[in-house]
Amino acid sequence: MTTTIESPDLVLAQTLREKLPVETVTALLACPTIAADLALVLDQPPLGADYVPREIEVLYDDVTVLYWRDGQIQYQYPDVDADYTPTLVEWLIDGDTAYFSVQGLEVMNRIKTMPLMDLENLDLLKEEPCKL
Secondary structure, eight states: OOOOOOOHHHHHHHHHHTTSOHHHHHHHTTSHHHHHHHHTTTTOOOOOTTOOOSEEEEEETTEEEEEEETTEEEEEOTTOOTTOOOSEEEEEETTEEEEEEETTEEEEEOOSOOTTOOHHHHGGGOOOOOOO
16 A cells, blocks of 8 residues: 655645636745745635724735725835736735735635725825826
């Protein structure tokens, strides 16, 4: 009788394939440490509709670009080009990963609704189109 010992990378890939599309798994496995960390939290439930976050941190390629706490922006990275497309995007809500994408492919999204966010006020932030 022979016993097959599977490598940790193979086990990780199989685990991720059970939960994600193949294209997403392939992109995610380019970052094996991150893939292993995310595999542990992929089954967390969505945040409740009544959940009110105290902290939101947005990271691009593992660099904090926005930090919001208790209704106010505490930090915003000043040098993000408007056309910059990060490989990795992560939203931490109250310290836990709530959203993650790799190469534009969604890996996890626990954010179904954002309570107390008045979307009408966001209209004030829209830029007027250029007029020639």
